[in-house]
Amino acid sequence: MSTVTRIDQYLIAQLQAHGVGHVFGVPGDFVLQFMDTLTKSSLRLVNTCDEQGAGFAADAYARVRGLGAVCVTYGVGGLKLCNTAAEAFAERSPVIVISGAPGVAERARHPLIHHKVRDFDTQKKVFEQLTVASAVLDDADTALGEIDRVFAAALRYKRPVYLELPRDMLAVRTRHHHVSSAAPQVSDAATLSAALAEAVALFNAAEQPVLLVGEEVHRFSLQQAVLDLVEHANVPVAATILGKSVIDEDHPAYMGIYQGGMGREEVRAYVESSDCVVMLGMMMTDVNLGVFTARLDRTRCINAVSEKLSIGHHVYEDVLFADFVHGLASAELRPRELAGHPASQPAPAYEIGDPRCRITVERLFQRLDRFLSEDTCVIADPGDALFGAANLTVHQSTAFLSPAYYASLGFAVPAALGVQLAAPHLRPLVLVGDGAFQMTGLELSTVARYGLNPIVMVLNNGGYVTERYILDGTFNDILPWRYHRLPQVLGAGRGFVVETEGELDAALAAVEGYVEGFSLIEVMLDKMDASPGLKRLAAGLAAAR
Numbered sequence: 001m002s003t004v005t006r007i008d009q010y011l012i013a014q015l016q017a018h019g020v021g022h023v024f025g026v027p028g029d030f031v032l033q034f035m036d037t038l039t040k041s042s043l044r045l046v047n048t049c050d051e052q053g054a055g056f057a058a059d060a061y062a063r064v065r066g067l068g069a070v071c072v073t074y075g076v077g078g079l080k081l082c083n084t085a086a087e088a089f090a091e092r093s094p095v096i097v098i099s100g101a102p103g104v105a106e107r108a109r110h111p112l113i114h115h116k117v118r119d120f121d122t123q124k125k126v127f128e129q130l131t132v133a134s135a136v137l138d139d140a141d142t143a144l145g146e147i148d149r150v151f152a153a154a155l156r157y158k159r160p161v162y163l164e165l166p167r168d169m170l171a172v173r174t175r176h177h178h179v180s181s182a183a184p185q186v187s188d189a190a191t192l193s194a195a196l197a198e199a200v201a202l203f204n205a206a207e208q209p210v211l212l213v214g215e216e217v218h219r220f221s222l223q224q225a226v227l228d229l230v231e232h233a234n235v236p237v238a239a240t241i242l243g244k245s246v247i248d249e250d251h252p253a254y255m256g257i258y259q260g261g262m263g264r265e266e267v268r269a270y271v272e273s274s275d276c277v278v279m280l281g282m283m284m285t286d287v288n289l290g291v292f293t294a295r296l297d298r299t300r301c302i303n304a305v306s307e308k309l310s311i312g313h314h315v316y317e318d319v320l321f322a323d324f325v326h327g328l329a330s331a332e333l334r335p336r337e338l339a340g341h342p343a344s345q346p347a348p349a350y351e352i353g354d355p356r357c358r359i360t361v362e363r364l365f366q367r368l369d370r371f372l373s374e375d376t377c378v379i380a381d382p383g384d385a386l387f388g389a390a391n392l393t394v395h396q397s398t399a400f401l402s403p404a405y406y407a408s409l410g411f412a413v414p415a416a417l418g419v420q421l422a423a424p425h426l427r428p429l430v431l432v433g434d435g436a437f438q439m440t441g442l443e444l445s446t447v448a449r450y451g452l453n454p455i456v457m458v459l460n461n462g463g464y465v466t467e468r469y470i471l472d473g474t475f476n477d478i479l480p481w482r483y484h485r486l487p488q489v490l491g492a493g494r495g496f497v498v499e500t501e502g503e504l505d506a507a508l509a510a511v512e513g514y515v516e517g518f519s520l521i522e523v524m525l526d527k528m529d530a531s532p533g534l535k536r537l538a539a540g541l542a543a544a545r
């Protein structure tokens, strides 16, 4: 027998039951009552400066914790989450988007209630495009079942979902009227064993098999299974840029990032000359494939993702990604000698000759490679922060976050909120361009308010250098802020400005010891100084125009 519950309390209980401890958001009159109930529960409401900040924070939280939640008001709040929900959809991050809304009764009485756009269901229709399930909880008979359905979709597809709460429904007491009929998803046993048999035969016959792993390994929590596979077969492994850090980067079998013609040449040569490339959970995007410079002949590829499995030209249906990965990890694979592959390069020795030497992008990332500790989580914004960081060695699985495919600027600073609240033992190192920082950097205010201590490094190259390499013009210039003075405005944190190698060393030493608040290091770079990765990618994108 199901018990009678208030709709708002049922929703809160579901968030708690699924491991969500924090909800990010900005209030508004349509969501005030729900927020009030939320703050009286064990969930913590984290008030950001802007809804987009809340959306990015919830996305990062979901990537670290497995599920995130964001809560905003109708229209003005909800519609500001389109971009972050789109990112979560594109890169598979399960975020529950909760929007307050006008009550059912007031909708019937008044056609023009503030924040409404076209129709009362306009926002819901927009979110249907950006999520895998959505519901307006306007019917007490179905509300609890709808919450279950929407949560289940987020967890199954690892993508965002949308729940709209008409404000007069929150306190309505109801019960489950329908027993959920959704059968648990299982693989078809015969198809799974046929797929595994073909994969194992291809793998065992190969001279030089290789593994390529992507972000879905992380989303579906298969890191350990992949590691078992690597160790059990002694097979070298590379990651995609979006999947960076799904595999232990200190592992001897790890080669680094594979990115077609845009990545390290030795990795490309090894992968592309392999006679069996096992691709697990990687999206075939332009960025992952080095603007389609990758040469991965399908006849030599096993390609498993959550929605598809192909081996050579054979396509298998009804095989769950996780079952296939686990099956492969425990299959009888011919073990190899781990030799001859281009192992990930240890950080080159970093020594300062003249401390007055101006800092460059190349030297900055060399120095940062030495700075990363076991507890650092690198969060890179798109731009040279990401391209430069691609070759950093992080020392924990999932200690690197970046929207490397959807590539929305402004992710990294708010993401630090999500990461540090989801995993307090991690200290984020945020790498962010000056252009991106001008978009969402003010969420440092939220960082300060909640007592967090990320290290935020603003790469100040006077504007949009990534765009400059594709096509330059005055549209790539921005107002030169004095970023390092922001702590004075906020009355919190510490600011540093770095122009030389000596100053970089001093700033890094200082921030290591300062854990009471956030640190902001502004690194002054030449306008056209950029990493080799950025130059290669920008040239590829310019040619693709």
Ligand SMILES: Cc1ncc(C[n+]2csc(CCOP(=O)(O)OP(=O)(O)O)c2C)c(N)n1
Pocket (backbone or CB within 6 Å): 382, 383, 384, 385, 407, 408, 409, 410, 432, 433, 434, 435, 436, 437, 459, 461, 463, 464, 465, 466, 467
């Ligand atoms: C929200 C958003 N707007 C615009 C872009 C297009 N864009 C890609 S890179 C870039 C420049 C980024 O500048 P900055 O953050 O300073 O990094 P840099 O390229 O200088 O390293 C722009 C505008 C984007 N990716 N995301």
Ligand SMILES: [Mg+2]
Pocket (backbone or CB within 6 Å): 433, 434, 435, 459, 460, 461, 462, 463, 464, 465
């Ligand atoms: Mg810039």
